[in-house]
Amino acid sequence: MLLRDLLAVAELRLALLTGDDRLDREISGVLITDLPDPGRYVSGGELVLTGLMWRQEPADSERFVDALVKAGVAALGAGDARLGLVPDDLVAACRDRGLPLLEVPVEVPFGAVTEIVGRRLPGLAGTQVGELRSALGRHRRIVAAVAEGAGLDELFSLMASELGVTGAVISASGSVIAGELPEGHAVRLAREYLAAVRLPVVAGVDGPFTVFAVDRSDRAAGWALACRGELDVEIGFELASCVAMERTRMEEGRRVERRLAEQLIALACSGAADLSELSARLRTCGIDAAEPYVVVTATAARRNATEGPDPAVLGGQVVEELLGRQVVAAAGADGSVALMPLREHGTADALAARLRERTALLSAGLPGTRVSIGVSGALTGPSAIRGGVEEAGHARRLADARGGGVVTSDEIYTHVLLLATVPGDVRRSFAERLLGPLFDYDRRHQAELVRTLGSFLECAGSWNACAERLHVHVNTVRYRIRRVEELTGKNLSSMADRVDLFLALRAG
Structure with missing residues (x-):
């Protein structure tokens, strides 16, 4: 089926926004997606339909279109249910890269576009069209509910009823944001989310969970979608995009x-x-x-x-x-x-x-x-x-x-x-000036003057208590402290000198 033939279908009311010189492109199939990078799921020649849930900022449009062009898709169809229009940045990105862009009116289901393309493509059996229509219907109901303001609890209810998928949204710190999950499981899955080199990752916590990043937030403050079982990656990305849309909506209120x-x-x-x-x-x-x-x-x-x-x-x-x-x-x-x-x-x-x-x-x-x-x-x-x-x-x-x-x-x-409150280089200089001679002496003589000084100060200057702590004779402590006084020029019977040495030990 040619792109111009699809545009000629009056009931779809598709509007061509860019690419009027590329209407003879052959459409080999249809992919509905809201993944930020759907390139891995197309093989070339497809019409990609999107609800624009991946778009959080204008720069996202260039990244999305680049992925489609690299994969060789025939055209992009954008629904305006979420934003009420096709954003100018997406139009510009498609025009600059030579990708035909169609606007799909809000009242036209993506399933209707898919059905018409499916009927005109050779080799696509009626049962396959029916199965595809059913899957698209389930997907569309979830996307539409989120676009119309459904919260996370309603999203998880739809995930369970429409797709049979259960799980939870968790924070990087292991708290459950939505869904049902024991706290211990949430903490363990948060560890997997933080440690993963790449996401999604399958983690074993009372059975397998597939963990997806919700958006491009820094991982320390990020959310993860943890779905029970080894979930199809494309479905998981789509659901994570739905969660990301709700998070963006919640964030708008928190700005105030x-x-x-x-x-x-x-x-x-x-x-x-x-x-x-x-x-x-x-x-x-x-x-x-x-x-x-x-x-x-x-x-x-x-x-x-x-x-x-x-x-x-x-x-x-x-x-x-x-x-x-x-x-x-x-x-x-x-x-x-x-x-x-x-x-x-x-x-x-x-x-x-x-x-x-x-x-x-x-x-x-x-x-x-x-x-x-x-x-x-x-x-x-x-x-x-x-x-x-x-x-x-x-x-x-x-x-x-x-x-x-x-x-x-x-x-x-x-x-x-x-x-x-003291700069690090000042602290180090202070410690080195007072304690440097002691460290040098200990290195040359395998002595323990620094350790003895610390114990002596912690024992409030008690010879006997310090000797007991170090398991040495009290005369050994007296000898070492005299050497400390000689090397540092400090008098440990003076409170001021004791404070200086105590702070030096803590500042080093």
Whole structure:
């Protein structure tokens, strides 16, 4: 069947948008897909029909059309059910690459196009056409439901009833977003998702699951679709595209919430707003004026990366997923900031424990990404926001200095915070100046002056306690400490000198 013959079918009302000089192309078959790269499923000569679910940004159109041209398809048919029109960027991409583009009206089912092509292609039996029509009908019902606003729960219901596919959408931190899956299974599948070199991957968790990436989000903040059984890859990609469409829709609503949170935090930190205005904005963000909450700050950085997502933005996305999307995180210059009510976790320590558990999963699965999170103490009322942001920020910077993880406010009111604020080269220089002679002596004489000094300070200067800890005679401890004093020029009976050596040991 020629492309011009298909356009001549009046009942389809197809409109040619590009390629009027290529109407004599032969159509060998039809493929309906919303995969970002369907090239592997076409062999050349097909008419590809798409609902445009793969398009999240204009640049996606060039990537999609490039894949089709490379595969040698005859033409592309775009439905306008999702966007209400065929976007200009897709028209331009097809025109520039010489690919005929047809607009399929919203009221024309893709199945009708497929049926007409099937009737005119030689060798396609009636039973094959019927089976294809039935499969297309199931696919179309799912796609149409999602395009019309069906949520994830409805999508999973349709997946089960129309395709017999069950499973769940999970986050990278192992929480179940939609569907049904035991928490332990979700955590194990999240590990498989994070560790996979390529997706999809088949993972064995109480039977096989096929795990697909939902979209092109950074994997640390990504979602995965885990379907029971070894699912056909094309079906899985189509379903993952449906989930991605719903995630995009959900994200639109969260942008408004982020703006409100940004405004609240900016006003609170500026000190320019009165308490009544801050109280009103706090309630708008879902926290009652008398309700306890904590401030959580976060960054997520790829080690040695010169490009990629902003650490503050990615940190905000990660912390939102770690907290089950119960909060929104406002990205700032020094990290993202979120206000988390304690109504579910009870205490700041319990919340921090949950964050540590989930952050450890990310760190193990993505060793190249450093997630640093700071948690303030429990706060109440709008006047505490500014101090909470500062407190959580100090904790987050301490976590970053440690190489990532979760730090609470309890840990920052110590010498550790002071050391964390000192540049690394200054800390190393300080430690080297005081302790360098001891390390040199230990290397030359196989002595243990550094170890003895550390134990002596930890034992609060007790000769006997230090000797017991090191399993040596007390006179040995006295001799070693004298050598420490001689080599460093410090007097360990002086509190100031003890502090200097203690900090040097911690700074190195």
